Amino acid sequence: MTTTLLVTGAGGVGKTTIAAAMAVHSARLGLRTLVVTVDPARRLATALGLDTLGTEPQPHTEEPLLWAAMLDAGASWKAVAKRHADPDVAERLANNEFFIAASQHFPASQSYAAADSAVTFVQAKAWDVVVVDTPPSGGGIDFFTAPSEMADLVGGRLLRWITGGPIPGRRLFYDRAARPMLRVAGSILGSDLLERVSEFLLDLRTTYDGVSRRGREMERVMSQAATVVVTTADPAPVQEAVRFYRELPAVASTPAAVIFNRALPDIWIEASTPDGSSPELRQLVEWWSLEAQRQHDVRREFSSRHGANVVTVPWSPTPLTDLDRLAALVGRDADLPWESLGIGPDSVST
Ligand SMILES: Nc1ncnc2c1ncn2[C@@H]1O[C@H](COP(=O)(O)OP(=O)(O)OP(=O)(O)O)[C@@H](O)[C@H]1O
Numbered sequence: 267m268t269t270t271l272l273v274t275g276a277g278g279v280g281k282t283t284i285a286a287a288m289a290v291h292s293a294r295l296g297l298r299t300l301v302v303t304v305d306p307a308r309r310l311a312t313a314l315g316l317d318t319l320g321t322e323p324q325p326h327t328e329e330p331l332l333w334a335a336m337l338d339a340g341a342s343w344k345a346v347a348k349r350h351a352d353p354d355v356a357e358r359l360a361n362n363e364f365f366i367a368a369s370q371h372f373p374a375s376q377s378y379a380a381a382d383s384a385v386t387f388v389q390a391k392a393w394d395v396v397v398v399d400t401p402p403s404g405g406g407i408d409f410f411t412a413p414s415e416m417a418d419l420v421g422g423r424l425l426r427w428i429t430g431g432p433i434p435g436r437r438l439f440y441d442r443a444a445r446p447m448l449r450v451a452g453s454i455l456g457s458d459l460l461e462r463v464s465e466f467l468l469d470l471r472t473t474y475d476g477v478s479r480r481g482r483e484m485e486r487v488m489s490q491a492a493t494v495v496v497t498t499a500d501p502a503p504v505q506e507a508v509r510f511y512r513e514l515p516a517v518a519s520t521p522a523a524v525i526f527n528r529a530l531p532d533i534w535i536e537a538s539t540p541d542g543s544s545p546e547l548r549q550l551v552e553w554w555s556l557e558a559q560r561q562h563d564v565r566r567e568f569s570s571r572h573g574a575n576v577v578t579v580p581w582s583p584t585p586l587t588d589l590d591r592l593a594a595l596v597g598r599d600a601d602l603p604w605e606s607l608g609i610g611p612d613s614v615s616t
C-alpha cells in the first residue's frame with residue numbers, strides 16, 4: 267500500500283521545501299519515498315542539492331531510499347492524449363496548436379497533468395510513500411478539482427453539441443459535409459483555422475470516456491491521500507489555508523495538519539536585552555518579540571477556529587539546500603503527526 271501525501275498551500279510559503287523535507291525524513295525512516303513537483307523554478311532540485319531533475323523518478327545519489335521527479339505539464343498532457351486516444355488521434359492532438367495552447371492555458375492544466383502523473387506513480391506501487399508538491403496555480407485547490415474540471419472540459423456541453431453523437435458517424439459526417447464547408451470558411455478567413463479547431467474538438471472528444479474514467483480514479487486516490495496545508499503567519503496565505511480547510515474535505519481528506527512555516531520561535535516572545543544595550547538593539551528585539559507574539563496568536567486562532575492540528579516549522583537562517591538541514595526542519599521539534607500521515611517506523615513494509 268502506497269501512502270500518498272499531498273502538500274498544498276498558497277504560493278511561496280515553502281511547499282516545495284516542506285515536501286522535500288518530509289520526503290527526506292520518510293526515506294530516512296526506511297521508507298522508499300518519491301517526491302514529485304511541477305515547480306518550473308526547479309526549487310525541488312535545489313532543495314535536494316541536485317543539479318537536474320527529470321520527469322522520470324530518479325534515485326537520489328546521497329539518500330538510498332529517496333527518488334525525485336519534476337513533471338513537465340506540457341509533456342504530461344501528451345501522455346494523457348496517448349493514454350486516452352487512438353495512436354493516430356494522439357499524434358494529431360499532440361501536434362495540434364489548440365491542444366498545445368489548451369495544455370498551457372487551461373487554468374487547471376498544470377494541476378491536471380501533475381495529478382495524473384502523481385496518481386500514476388502511486389499506482390505503480392514502487393514506493394511506500396509518494397509526496398506530491400502541488401502546484402500553486404489557481405490557488406492550489408484546483409489540483410484537487412482538476413480531474414472533474416478536465417472531464418467537464420472534454421465532455422462539456424458545448425463540446426458535446428459541436429461534436430456530439432456516436433463518434434464514428436460524427437467523424438464521417440465531419441469528413442463528408444463539415445470539412446468541405448470549413449475549407450470554404452477557412453479560405454475566406456485565409457487559413458485552415460476552423461478546420462484545425464474542429465479537428466481538435468473532435469479528437470479531444472474521443473478521449474472523453476478515458477478521461478472521465480481516469481478522473482474518477484484520480485479522485486479516489488486523492489480522497490485516500492493525506493493532505494497537509496503549508497502557510498506562513500502572513501494574512502494572505504493564512505486566508506488561503508482557511509480556504510483549504512473549508513474546501514478540501516469535499517474533494518480530498520481534511521488536512522492532517524497546517525504547517526506554519528518560517529515561524530519565529532515562541533522563545534522570542536519573552537526576548538529581552540541586557541542592561542546597557544543600545545536603544546537600537548532594544549527596539550529591534552522588541553519588534554521581533556511583538557512579531558513572535560503576533561505569529562503565536564495567529565496560530566492559536568487558526569487552531570481554535572478550524573480545529574486544526576497546528577505545527578510550526580522555524581525560519582531557517584541558513585540556505586536549505588542540504589539533506590540534513592531539510593530533515594532537521596521537520597524533525598523532532600516540528601512535531602508533525604507522522605503516524606496519522608502514514609509515515610512512521612510502523613509503515614515500513616517488511
Ligand atoms: N523554514 C524556512 N526557513 C527559511 N527559508 C525557507 C523556509 N522554508 C522555505 N524557505 C525558502 O522560501 C523560499 C520559497 O520556498 P518554496 O520554494 O519551498 O515555496 P513554494 O511554496 O514551493 O513556492 P511556489 O508556490 O512558488 O512553488 C525558498 O527560497 C526557500 O528556500
Ligand SMILES: [Mg+2]
Pocket residue numbers: 281282283305309399
Ligand atoms: Mg514550489
